[in-house]
Amino acid sequence: MGAILGYPIYNLVRLSLQKYGLTELIQHHGTEVGLHNFGTVLHDPVFWHTLVRTVVFTVANVGLTMVIGTLMALLLVRVSTWVRILLTAGLVLVWSMPPVVAVQVWNWMTNSQNGVLNYGLTELHVGNFFQHNWFETPFSQLAMVTTLVVWGALPFVAITVYAALSQVPHDLVEAAQIDGARSWRIFRDVTMPVIAPVLLILTSLSILWDFGVFTQAWLLIGPGHIVPSNFLMGIYLYEEGYVRTDFGRGAAISILMLVMVAAMSVVYVRRMLRVGEVE
Amino acid sequence: MSPRTARRLGWNAVGMVVFVVMVFPVFWMISTAFKTDDQLNSVTPTWIPTHPTVRHFRDALARPYFWTDVKNSLIVVLVTVVVAMALAFFAAVALSKYRFTGRKLFIVLMIGIQMLPATGLIIPLYVVLARYHEVNALTGVILVYLTFALPFSVWTLRGFIIGIPKDLEEAAMVDGSTRLGAFLRILFPLVAPGLVATSVFAFITSWNEYIWARTLLNDSSKQTITVWLSYFLGTSRSTDWGALMAASTLTAIPVVVFFLLVQRRIAFGLTAGAVRG
Numbered sequence: 001m002g003a004i005l006g007y008p009i010y011n012l013v014r015l016s017l018q019k020y021g022l023t024e025l026i027q028h029h030g031t032e033v034g035l036h037n038f039g040t041v042l043h044d045p046v047f048w049h050t051l052v053r054t055v056v057f058t059v060a061n062v063g064l065t066m067v068i069g070t071l072m073a074l075l076l077v078r079v080s081t082w083v084r085i086l087l088t089a090g091l092v093l094v095w096s097m098p099p100v101v102a103v104q105v106w107n108w109m110t111n112s113q114n115g116v117l118n119y120g121l122t123e124l125h126v127g128n129f130f131q132h133n134w135f136e137t138p139f140s141q142l143a144m145v146t147t148l149v150v151w152g153a154l155p156f157v158a159i160t161v162y163a164a165l166s167q168v169p170h171d172l173v174e175a176a177q178i179d180g181a182r183s184w185r186i187f188r189d190v191t192m193p194v195i196a197p198v199l200l201i202l203t204s205l206s207i208l209w210d211f212g213v214f215t216q217a218w219l220l221i222g223p224g225h226i227v228p229s230n231f232l233m234g235i236y237l238y239e240e241g242y243v244r245t246d247f248g249r250g251a252a253i254s255i256l257m258l259v260m261v262a263a264m265s266v267v268y269v270r271r272m273l274r275v276g277e278v279e
Numbered sequence: 280m281s282p283r284t285a286r287r288l289g290w291n292a293v294g295m296v297v298f299v300v301m302v303f304p305v306f307w308m309i310s311t312a313f314k315t316d317d318q319l320n321s322v323t324p325t326w327i328p329t330h331p332t333v334r335h336f337r338d339a340l341a342r343p344y345f346w347t348d349v350k351n352s353l354i355v356v357l358v359t360v361v362v363a364m365a366l367a368f369f370a371a372v373a374l375s376k377y378r379f380t381g382r383k384l385f386i387v388l389m390i391g392i393q394m395l396p397a398t399g400l401i402i403p404l405y406v407v408l409a410r411y412h413e414v415n416a417l418t419g420v421i422l423v424y425l426t427f428a429l430p431f432s433v434w435t436l437r438g439f440i441i442g443i444p445k446d447l448e449e450a451a452m453v454d455g456s457t458r459l460g461a462f463l464r465i466l467f468p469l470v471a472p473g474l475v476a477t478s479v480f481a482f483i484t485s486w487n488e489y490i491w492a493r494t495l496l497n498d499s500s501k502q503t504i505t506v507w508l509s510y511f512l513g514t515s516r517s518t519d520w521g522a523l524m525a526a527s528t529l530t531a532i533p534v535v536v537f538f539l540l541v542q543r544r545i546a547f548g549l550t551a552g553a554v555r556g
Binding site: 006007008009011012015020025028072075076078079080083084086087090091092093094095096097098099100101102103104105106107108109111114116119151154155208209211212214215218219222233234237238241242247250251254257258261 | 287290291293294295297298301302304305307308311319320321322323324388395396397398399400401402403404405406407409410426483486487489490494505508509511512520523524527530531534535538539
């Protein structure tokens with residue numbers, strides 16, 4: 001099994017040091033070019049623009065997911081039992097939606113002709129959204145991808161944080177209330193320390209997932225409308241490596257991306273390793 | 280009404296609003312699938328289909344390659360699940376019962392590979408699969424899904440096996456069972472719930488998978504259902520939204536059913552480190 005997992009990585013490194021296009025794919029071996037692929041990628045302005053865009057995208061997505069998800073979890077604690085059961089069931093339903101299905105539903109809801117979003121916003125007097133195109137600019141395109149990604153990620157965060165909240169000792173909260181502490185202070189000084197490890201794990205997992213987003217962005221913006229000005233890292237890699245059949249360069253981008261991801265996942269891996277040692 | 284009850288009612292109201300907002304897209308998908316064309320094309324939406332029709336479902340099912348691609352998805356998913364479970368079970372036993380050199384590296388590699396974005400591995404795996412002529416073949420896709428399903432399965436099963444007291448196994452052996460006998464009669468039944476949970480998870484991830492299936496499978500007759508669904512929109516300006524939503528509903532049903540069965544365990548597996556530490 002080590003071979004199954006290790007081999008792709010070994011192959012990735014070898015490819016990144018080779019000129020490997022369609023001809024090489026047919027002949028089954030590439031020409032060694034040293035670090036040439038890395039050089040061209042690092043000198044490509046599209047790479048840097050994409051990197052900045054992806055970082056901003058990731059921060060926005062993770063921030064929204066974590067804040068709204070935590071608020072939902074706090075809400076779950078405060079509502080009556082039947083509302084909690086109903087809300088949890090709804091969250092699980094959302095959680096289980098396949099991404100490709102969610103993309104199609106989003107396409108339909110945001111349809112400029114008779115999508116329910118334009119109708120609803122106009123009726124609610126948010127503004128005149130008659131035939132509004134939600135995919136006009138790269139910003140609006142990625143904002144729509146954000147709504148889709150955050151919607152899909154919220155259930156996992158909300159339910160997990162709720163589970164962590166149930167471990168907050170009741171008497172501690174009550175004691176704080178009797179002492180006249182405000183709810184914000186109770187949250188910060190009593191609740192937060194208990195749920196902090198869970199939030200940490202969820203945040204680092206979300207960072208990894210959102211940094212590597214592909215399916216939602218690719219399909220919602222539409223393969224025909226994918227251009228350098230709306231690239232995310234995963235899409236840049238796919239376009240450069242696979243679509244243009246420059247596998248060596250694609251491998252170099254993959255490695256750069258994986259190194260960044262690895263740096264970000266240190267927290268998560270270390271925590272899981274500790275679980276692995278406790279037996 | 281006491282202020283306490285009033286506050287509870289307020290939170291309940293907020294809870295209901297959140298519920299409606301979150302569930303609306305799913306509701307809208309199902310509701311659209313049952314509407315008549317007049318209701319679909321009108322600018323003023325119909326909220327609940329008053330005269331439900333199953334015509335869109337018939338249209339979706341009649342589209343070319345629907346059944347072929349459902350069959351492909353089922354083949355890929357079932358083979359992935361069966362092979363992954365068999366391999367993962369023994370790997371998990373080895374990992375939790377025996378100490379071997381490179382054990383720690385193995386764990387790091389396993390957790391690490393889970394963390395890698397799938398896109399990062401597309402290029403090297405594509406090249407390897409092309410070398411062995413596994414592009415445009417279901418076997419290639421199955422191999423890829425295994426690399427993603429195995430780490431999670433091993434990790435989750437390992438959690439189940441560790442939970443089993445060693446005395447239980449030893450007691451069976453003292454009673455005259457062979458190692459294999461003890462293994463099968465004691466260990467296996469106790470790990471069974473774990474096997475169910477992980478296989479459902481493997482089922483869901485492979486059923487939902489899109490990038491790999493799209494990249495590796497080119498023929499319409501060889502694609503999986505998610506790829507089929509993604510091409511539905513096509514380039515034409517007049518999309519048959521009713522049929523698209525009907526097809527989406529059909530694609531989601533197996534996942535929803537299986538998901539409801541194991542949701543708790545998946546959440547636990549992913550954050551076990553945090554909750555326990």
